[in-house]
Amino acid sequence: MNVNLLIWRQDGPDQPGRMAPYTVADVSPDMSILEMLDILNEQLTARGERPVEFDSDCREGICGACGLVINGVAHGPRSACTTCELRMRSFRDGETIAIEPWRANGFPIIRDLVVDRSAFDRIITAGGYISVNTGEAPDANSVPIGKVAAELAMDSAACIGCGACVAACPNASASLFTAAKIAQFARLPQGQLERHRRALRMVEQMDAEGFGDCSNHGECEAVCPKAISIETIAIMRREYLRATVKSA
Amino acid sequence: MSRPAAFPFDAKIPEGPLDAKWDLYQREMKLVSPANKRKKSVIVVGTGLAGASAAASLGELGYRVLNFCIQDSPRRAHSVAAQGGINAAKNYQNDGDSVWRLFHDTIKGGDYRAREANVYRLAQVSTRIIDQCAAQGVPFNREYGGTLANRSFGGAQVSRTFYARGQTGQQLLLGAYSALMRQVDEGTVSLYPRREMLDLVVIDGVARGIVCRNLVTGQIERYAADAVVLATGGYSTVFFLSTNAVNCNATAIWRCHKRGALFANPCFTQIHPTCLPQAGPTQSKLTLMSESLRNDGRVWVPKRKGDDRAPADIPEDERDYYLERIYPAFGNLVPRDIASRAAKRMCDDGFGVGPSKYSVYLDFGEAIGRLGRDKIAERYGNLFHMYEEITDDDPYATPMRIYPAPHYTMGGLWVDYNLMSTIPGLHVLGEANFSDHGANRLGASALMQGLADGYFVVPSTLGHYLASAKLDPVDTDHPEFVAAETGVRDLTARLLGVQGKKTVREYHWELGRILWDDVGMSRNAKGLEEALGSIRALREDFWKNVRVIGPDDEFNKGLEFAGRVADFFELGELMARDALQREESCGGHFRDEHQTQEGEALRDDENFAFVGAWEWKGGDTDPVLHKESLAFENVTLSQRSYK
Ligand SMILES: Cc1cc2nc3c(=O)[nH]c(=O)nc-3n(C[C@H](O)[C@H](O)[C@H](O)COP(=O)(O)OP(=O)(O)OC[C@H]3O[C@@H](n4cnc5c(N)ncnc54)[C@H](O)[C@@H]3O)c2cc1C
Ligand code: FES
Numbered sequence: 001m002n003v004n005l006l007i008w009r010q011d012g013p014d015q016p017g018r019m020a021p022y023t024v025a026d027v028s029p030d031m032s033i034l035e036m037l038d039i040l041n042e043q044l045t046a047r048g049e050r051p052v053e054f055d056s057d058c059r060e061g062i063c064g065a066c067g068l069v070i071n072g073v074a075h076g077p078r079s080a081c082t083t084c085e086l087r088m089r090s091f092r093d094g095e096t097i098a099i100e101p102w103r104a105n106g107f108p109i110i111r112d113l114v115v116d117r118s119a120f121d122r123i124i125t126a127g128g129y130i131s132v133n134t135g136e137a138p139d140a141n142s143v144p145i146g147k148v149a150a151e152l153a154m155d156s157a158a159c160i161g162c163g164a165c166v167a168a169c170p171n172a173s174a175s176l177f178t179a180a181k182i183a184q185f186a187r188l189p190q191g192q193l194e195r196h197r198r199a200l201r202m203v204e205q206m207d208a209e210g211f212g213d214c215s216n217h218g219e220c221e222a223v224c225p226k227a228i229s230i231e232t233i234a235i236m237r238r239e240y241l242r243a244t245v246k247s248a
Numbered sequence: 249m250s251r252p253a254a255f256p257f258d259a260k261i262p263e264g265p266l267d268a269k270w271d272l273y274q275r276e277m278k279l280v281s282p283a284n285k286r287k288k289s290v291i292v293v294g295t296g297l298a299g300a301s302a303a304a305s306l307g308e309l310g311y312r313v314l315n316f317c318i319q320d321s322p323r324r325a326h327s328v329a330a331q332g333g334i335n336a337a338k339n340y341q342n343d344g345d346s347v348w349r350l351f352h353d354t355i356k357g358g359d360y361r362a363r364e365a366n367v368y369r370l371a372q373v374s375t376r377i378i379d380q381c382a383a384q385g386v387p388f389n390r391e392y393g394g395t396l397a398n399r400s401f402g403g404a405q406v407s408r409t410f411y412a413r414g415q416t417g418q419q420l421l422l423g424a425y426s427a428l429m430r431q432v433d434e435g436t437v438s439l440y441p442r443r444e445m446l447d448l449v450v451i452d453g454v455a456r457g458i459v460c461r462n463l464v465t466g467q468i469e470r471y472a473a474d475a476v477v478l479a480t481g482g483y484s485t486v487f488f489l490s491t492n493a494v495n496c497n498a499t500a501i502w503r504c505h506k507r508g509a510l511f512a513n514p515c516f517t518q519i520h521p522t523c524l525p526q527a528g529p530t531q532s533k534l535t536l537m538s539e540s541l542r543n544d545g546r547v548w549v550p551k552r553k554g555d556d557r558a559p560a561d562i563p564e565d566e567r568d569y570y571l572e573r574i575y576p577a578f579g580n581l582v583p584r585d586i587a588s589r590a591a592k593r594m595c596d597d598g599f600g601v602g603p604s605k606y607s608v609y610l611d612f613g614e615a616i617g618r619l620g621r622d623k624i625a626e627r628y629g630n631l632f633h634m635y636e637e638i639t640d641d642d643p644y645a646t647p648m649r650i651y652p653a654p655h656y657t658m659g660g661l662w663v664d665y666n667l668m669s670t671i672p673g674l675h676v677l678g679e680a681n682f683s684d685h686g687a688n689r690l691g692a693s694a695l696m697q698g699l700a701d702g703y704f705v706v707p708s709t710l711g712h713y714l715a716s717a718k719l720d721p722v723d724t725d726h727p728e729f730v731a732a733e734t735g736v737r738d739l740t741a742r743l744l745g746v747q748g749k750k751t752v753r754e755y756h757w758e759l760g761r762i763l764w765d766d767v768g769m770s771r772n773a774k775g776l777e778e779a780l781g782s783i784r785a786l787r788e789d790f791w792k793n794v795r796v797i798g799p800d801d802e803f804n805k806g807l808e809f810a811g812r813v814a815d816f817f818e819l820g821e822l823m824a825r826d827a828l829q830r831e832e833s834c835g836g837h838f839r840d841e842h843q844t845q846e847g848e849a850l851r852d853d854e855n856f857a858f859v860g861a862w863e864w865k866g867g868d869t870d871p872v873l874h875k876e877s878l879a880f881e882n883v884t885l886s887q888r889s890y891k
Contacts, residue, residue: 011802028527030527030638030639030640031530032532034532038532038753041806042751042753044797045751045797045806046749046795048795048797050797051797051805051806053803053804056494057324058324058328058329058493058494059493059494059532059533059535060329060533060535060634061634061637062329063319063326063328063329063493064321064324065319081637085634085638087637087640111802116320117320117321118320121321121322121323121439124425124426124429125429125430125432125433127433128426128429129426129429129433130384130426132380132383132427133308134301134304134305134380134703134707135380135703135704137379137380137382137383138379138383140338140379140382140383140396141338141340143382144394144395145390145394146392147392147394150389150390151387153385153387154412154413154419157385157412157419158413160328160418161323184385185385188385188387190382190384190385191385
């Protein structure tokens with residue numbers, strides 16, 4: 001199949017950007033969209049032009065490095081699917097595909113489709129952990145955890161930190177990301193001691209990074225490649241409220 | 249045989265009985281006092297399981313830690329992709345497991361080419377890893393009673409593998425990452441993401457710093473410290489197509505090798521049996537389907553050559569469940585090297601399936617019938633989802649098609665019992681070192697090793713080093729720093745200066761083909777000799793005809809890849825050389841000339857029970873092989889049998 005592309009090109013954080021047109025011929029439907037971009041980059045290199053920069057690593061939907069807005073949707077048309085897992089069979093022969101970076105105040109553009117997501121690391125630094133030094137832990141089976149609680153914790157822990165939730169949100173809120181970590185620990189006995197401090201600090205850091213408020217649009221849940229539920233945000237709100245009451 | 253020259257380095261294996269060595273050694277190790285720890289700085293390169301756990305633990309102890317990675321966040325290190333699980337000798341299942349058994353399985357699984365003392369320590373600390381991770385909030389799978397669940401992995405007859413759905417690596421890494429970020433919060437660790445280490449700085453014979461490229465700005469940066477810890481992962485991407493993430497590379501270990509660190513067993517690479525089949529040059533990587541699937545999936549091919557009926561149309565009695573047939577004791581759970589070679593043999597003999605005839609079936613029909621679809625979905629849901637996304641086939645309805653692919657590298661920088669390389673001060677952890685898996689790694693043991701090295705071994709041994717070594721302060725204006733930076737700049741200028749016609753990817757692909765064909769699942773002298781010649785020719789052509797688009801002082805992934813592929817040529821050559829030297833078959837290293845009548849690997853313990861550690865002599869002179877002989881005092885060497 002052949003595809004026409006409109007790709008966001010931007011030379012640097014403070015440079016203007018534009019949508020540039022390209023065509024890629026002989027695309028196999030089994031290729032991933034990133035493999036199609038690899039082919040484009042081969043062609044650009046051969047012509048002496050700068051390749052299109054984009055982030056990716058595992059190319060199997062787990063590291064969270066990739067993330068493109070494809071035809072206006074974060075990670076493209078398939079649900080529960082990262083950009084790198086998206087195959088060209090999801091598009092039609094001759095289709096024009098628009099490819100853009102995540103756009104959010106909290107994620108400044110570095111170059112082309114690459115953005116700076118270090119704000120996510122700073123949110124985790126503000127309490128997204130359980131304080132236990134190496135070697136201090138008791139035997140793992142000494143703290144039983146019910147299967148259901150463990151499964152629910154895992155549902156939130158599955159977050160890959162890609163940032164699609166932010167890119168999809170009309171307010172560019174990082175609530176689903178932040179809530180996923182808060183909810184994981186709130187559901188586990190090990191997470192209880194630092195529960196209030198964690199909720200307070202992480203939510204405050206999220207705000208300080210310039211992410212918007214959550215107004216329950218639900219776009220985040222719709223694009224989340226790990227199908228993390230928006231109910232997770234309700235848990236964060238509850239945790240935060242309890243924490244403010246306790247610390248008041 | 250002439251007597252081999254003595255190995256010029258001391259592996260520093262402590263005295264005492266095997267099961268007491270680590271404890272006795274820890275009693276004797278020197279300590280750094282808490283007040284002095286604050287004055288000591290450590291560079292940790294890598295944020296995978298090994299790097300993140302080391303950086304976090306060293307930070308907790310009070311050292312000033314500088315932690316580097318290529319990705320935009322430490323949480324994305326390649327460890328995140330590990331699926332199946334992590335081993336530990338907890339014996340929670342009461343099925344006869346023990347430290348001894350895990351040790352023995354690992355030594356045997358590695359085909360008796362690893363050090364007893366290192367492997368025993370690994371088995372010993374394995375149990376504490378699970379405790380640590382559970383305390384960090386890693387959501388391991390559980391039984392209804394609240395205890396931890398286990399599954400089985402290849403090469404073991406006990407159930408000792410802990411897992412978090414099919415995302416064990418992700419969850420363990422996020423655990424280590426959270427411990428790391430806690431130290432960032434405490435101010436003990438400074439993070440340097442989007443940096444690529446391009447050289448090691450050695451001053452007065454001791455590792456004292458690194459030179460990096462800032463991948464956002466393109467600037468070359470210098471960092472000094474009292475010690476350097478490398479945890480930069482494996483080099484399977486030398487094959488181009490592998491299960492590893494696309495940014496995995498050998499540059500950090502290779503450049504340390506060129507600075508004097510011996511490279512051990514480079515030819516010991518693991519080809520994993522259950523991956524998606526190869527399609528062609530537009531593929532960017534191969535996807536692993538976790539070994540855990542072999543708990544419930546049955547591997548088969550049609551009994552009739554070239555049978556191209558749909559799998560559902562092939563009746564039971566016309567299927568050859570060849571692993572169960574050839575290896576009745578272990579069946580589908582034989583170690584990886586054995587399963588991979590069996591698949592290759594089946595396909596070479598014309599029994600393969602799929603468009604290329606180079607794949608075999610992995611069938612869940614029987615398990616779904618026995619346990620129900622829901623149970624299978626709970627165990628492997630994300631893997632089935634991944635398979636379907638890629639192939640457009642529903643593995644609940646039709647068997648998966650799989651074929652072996654490069655996956656893991658047992659070889660790596662040589663380290664002693666302290667995990668220190670032959671350059672004092674340079675410690676190497678995780679997949680980047682050679683230490684524990686011999687000629688073949690058992691499933692679920694890489695995560696165990698990475699975390700053992702980072703959480704429990706290096707925090708002690710590095711302290712001992714820092715307390716014993718006399719280290720003068722150095723700063724980054726030192727001539728060695730200047731020289732290292734100049735070297736890095738020259739290399740970049742050379743890469744950009746060629747302005748030829750072929751892309752880096754084309755070269756990488758061709759190199760990968762050579763290695764896969766001649767230094768892959770089976771090797772022979774003729775193929776290896778040829779590979780040496782063609783790799784060299786390809787490398788020369790690369791330096792005459794490669795095209796890399798500049799500039800160097802901006803974000804430029806093409807340039808990053810060019811530097812990595814330049815190193816892969818040299819490493820690929822060393823792999824072929826090492827494979828040629830090793831005139832025996834063992835584990836993942838299979839020499840056609842050395843096999844039993846049944847086609848199994850034939851070891852030569854008399855002549856090859858050694859670690860092959862190579863010394864770089866500058867590109868124009870051949871590298872020199874040093875042999876560290878392996879003494880087996882506690883296990884009896886036997887022909888591996890999984891029948
Ligand atoms: C698909 C897949 C599934 C697997 N499943 C399992 C499993 O179920 N169980 C198991 O035990 N093992 C498994 N393995 C193997 C295991 O995941 C790896 O061996 C292990 O995670 C390696 O960890 P590491 O910390 O040594 O290195 P990595 O996780 O590879 O980390 C390397 C780090 O070094 C950094 N780095 C590299 N080079 C440089 C440089 N030049 N400068 C700066 N930073 C650099 C990277 O950015 C990264 O942070 C699997 C492997 C794959 C590919
Ligand atoms: S590249 Fe890792 S999730 Fe897409």
